[in-house]
Amino acid sequence: MRNFLATLLIAFTIGLSAQNYIEHKVQSGETIQTIAKKYLVTPFDIYALNPDAKKKIQPNTVLIIPNSKIKNEPLIENKRELTGYKTHKVKRKETIYSLTKKYGISEEELKKANRHLYSENLKKGDKIKIPQFRTITSKRTLNNTVKKYTVQPKEGKWRIAYKFGVSVAELEALNPNMNSVIQPGDILNVPNIKDQEEKAIEASFGYYEVLPKETFYGLKGKLNLSQEQLEQLNPELKATGLKAGMVLKVPDSSTKDITSAEIVDVKITNLRRNLTNFKTKKIALMMPYQLHKIDVDSVEEAKDRIKNNKLLSIVLDFHVGVLMALDSAKHLGISTDLKVFDTRYHAAITSKLLAENDFSDYDAVIGPMEEQSFDRVASALKADRIPVIAAMNKPKQVYSNVFQTLPEDKLLRKTMIDFVKADSLKKSVVIISDRANKLSSESLQKEFPGSKLILSRLDKKNKTKDAYFIYHTELENIFSAGKTYVFLETNNDSFASSVISMLNGFIDSKTEIILTTLKKGKAFEGKNIDNINLSNLKFHYASVYKDYDESKNNGFVKAYRKAYGVSPSKYVARGFDITLDLLMRLASAENLYEASGDTVETEYIENKFRYTTDFFGGYVNQAFYVVKFDDLRVVKAN
Structure with a gap:
């Protein structure tokens, strides 16, 4: 056996030598890519001769490298052939170096002809042999691995x-x-x-x-x-x-x-007609209740904390909505096993909950709200394909088991652009923007050829700082008879308030000004924003939710008012809508994935849902509204 291996190794070595391959000892820090570049070959060439290199290469590993395969034409090669020797008597001050230069040979060639020079110095009077060479020029054709x-x-x-x-x-x-x-x-x-x-x-x-x-x-x-x-x-x-x-x-x-982005119009689906799966639904609700901070023995202190802690107020409103949805689902024959977990708005606590509880048999998990906590839950439950619902936040990553209930901003923006473009009665478009939104506003201007862009003024002392105002005169002679859309792009509430007030002054019996924006933020909800002015300007914007219609008979609103004496907040409505939609979908198919095709669009109190598959397999809601201010009410716009 040993003789066979030895023979095989010798044959392999002779074969490599015949093909003129090169051996390379890997140095620290080298990669297949850098080695390939050094020898002007491709990584594929190296892998073909060194299959183990595909895994990992270590320093001192010996690789077999083929000849450079770049040139397809024959290579010209010059080869030196030894023809004989001549004798040289060493003179005073002559050195090995000076002799190699005199005769055009290398130090190694000189020592090889005079082996005593490997161990002895050159002495005056020594007679040494000087090798004589002739150059032979030949052509060599490569077996190319390029095509x-x-x-x-x-x-x-x-x-x-x-x-x-x-x-x-x-x-x-x-x-x-x-x-x-x-x-x-x-x-x-x-x-x-x-x-x-x-x-x-x-x-x-x-x-x-x-x-x-x-x-x-x-x-x-x-x-x-x-x-x-x-x-x-x-x-x-x-x-x-x-x-x-x-x-x-x-x-x-x-x-x-x-x-x-593409926007699709789909008819609303009534899932009540499709209920077939009445197995008890096991749902986990993971929210930052932070109960460890509440003194349950002091009712007044607990009430005060709920009143002054905005996050806790939102969470409890959402929780009430969830419970009301469970009750509504129960009347439809859908029973639910709900487990509530307090994440405390802390990723480490969330990880502990994951370690201490088995979520593999849950139908879905709602939450958590905190981004890092949500990411840990979604990642941990991905292998078991447990749907995780991003109810109040946009996750940093949409895993294959994530359902993002908030639509992407790009869809909301495209909606408003298309909405304005579709209005054949508009006369002109004006864009007013602060400096922070300059680039996006210039991009918006390209969508409406002939539109006018007005940017906020810079500070007189610091020319790089936004002063957040425009002059009244800049709006004069812009608005003629007919309909003009004004896009206001800002995150500054004082700038928004000032512009909105100015725009109101230009409205008359012949001039209609409609205010809109690509993204409605807190700037339009500031304390100085007058809703009367927004109603006069028929303020339009794309929104995740709409206000419920108080003129219609609404059992959810009635039940909440009866229990709590006030109208439900948008967080109560969102908790109700998300949970009821989740339970209805689970009851209309084998699982949430089967029930979430992009042709299924549902609508409840203030929210609607139509999930499309994200590029990497998760699900993102693409259903939303265009709403407007009308007589101090926010209603759906047509």
């Missing part, structure tokens, strides 16, 4: 590098004369891999080259993709990690404008 590839339409360096599993730098090394911008029809050298090993290029994806020292954290901010999402799209990352020069496949949507 020719014709560049296709819409293909750039990144896409081609990704397709053949090399970096852009390696592609450039294979093509020294490649143009900086390649064109369809260009002929390139690419690794000669099998067709089935070529990575597919998909039009719906973009391709990104990793920069030196770039990290997953940095890419999260740049591409809005987590490490898990990047590894899902590029499985080789799990083995190799992130390396400079590698080309990653990324969703093309990460570079699209916010207004490119």
Whole structure:
């Protein structure tokens, strides 16, 4: 057996020698990519001869490297052949170095001909042999591992590098004369891999080259993709990690404008007609009640804390809505086993709850509210496919088991742009913006050719600081008879209040001004904002929820008023709507995933829901409203 292995090893070594392969000892810090670049080969060439290198290479590992395969034409090689020796008598002051220069030979060649020089110094009077050489020029043809590839339409360096599993730098090394911008029809050298090993290029994806020292954290901010999402799209990352020069496949949507999202109009589905699954639903409600901070022995202190703690007030309102939804579902024959968990708005406490409780048989989990806590719950329950409902917040990552109930801002923005575009009666569009929203407002202006953009004034003393005001004269002669839409883009309530007040002064019997915004924030809810002015301007905006219609018979509102003596807040309504929708969907299918197709749109007291699959498999609500101020009420706009 030993003789057989020895024979095999000798045969393998002779074979490598015959093909003129190179041995390379891996140094600390080297990667397959850097070694490939050093020898002007591709990583594929190295992996073909060193399969174990695909896993991990250690310092001092010996790799077999093939000859450079860049040139397809024969290589010109000069070879020195020994023809004989001449004798030289050493003179005073002559050295080995001076003799190598005099005769055009190397120090090694001189010592090899005079072996005593390996251990002795050169002495005057010594007679030494000087080797004589002749140069033989020959041509050698390489067995290339590259092939020719014709560049296709819409293909750039990144896409081609990704397709053949090399970096852009390696592609450039294979093509020294490649143009900086390649064109369809260009002929390139690419690794000669099998067709089935070529990575597919998909039009719906973009391709990104990793920069030196770039990290997953940095890419999260740049591409809005987590490490898990990047590894899902590029499985080789799990083995190799992130390396400079590698080309990653990324969703093309990460570079699209916010207004490119699709908006679909779907009829409301009445799930009451579809109830078939009446098994008891096991639901977990994880909210930051922070009960450890409440002195249950002091009723007055507890009441005072609830009154003055805004977070606790929101949580308790939502909780009441959840309980009312359970009662409504019960009347429909849907029974619920509800377990309540106090996350204390703390990620460590949430992790402890996960460790101490088995959630594998739950139908769904609502919450938590805190971002890091939600992420831990969703990640922990993903393997068991337990749906986790983001009820009050937008998660930083939509895992495959996450249901995000708040629509994305880009859809709300596109809705308002399309709404204004669809109004054939409008005469003009004006955009008023503070400096913080300058870029988005300039982008908005491109959506409405001929529109006018007015930016807030800068501080007179500090020209880089926003003064948050415009002059009344800047609005004069802008509004003519007919309908004008005004987009007000600001996060500053004093600026919003000032502009809204000014706009009201330009309304008359012939001039209709309709106020709108791409994103309604707290600036439109400040203490100086007059709702009468907003009603005069028929303020329009896209919203996650609408106010319930008090003129209609509403059992939910009646029940709440009867129990608590006041009208329900939007948080009570949201807790009710999300929970009732969850239970109705679970009762209309085998599980929440089957009940959440994008053709199913539901509507309740103040909210509606239509889930579409996120790129990475989670679910995001795409149902919302366009509402307007009308006689001091917020109503659905047509």
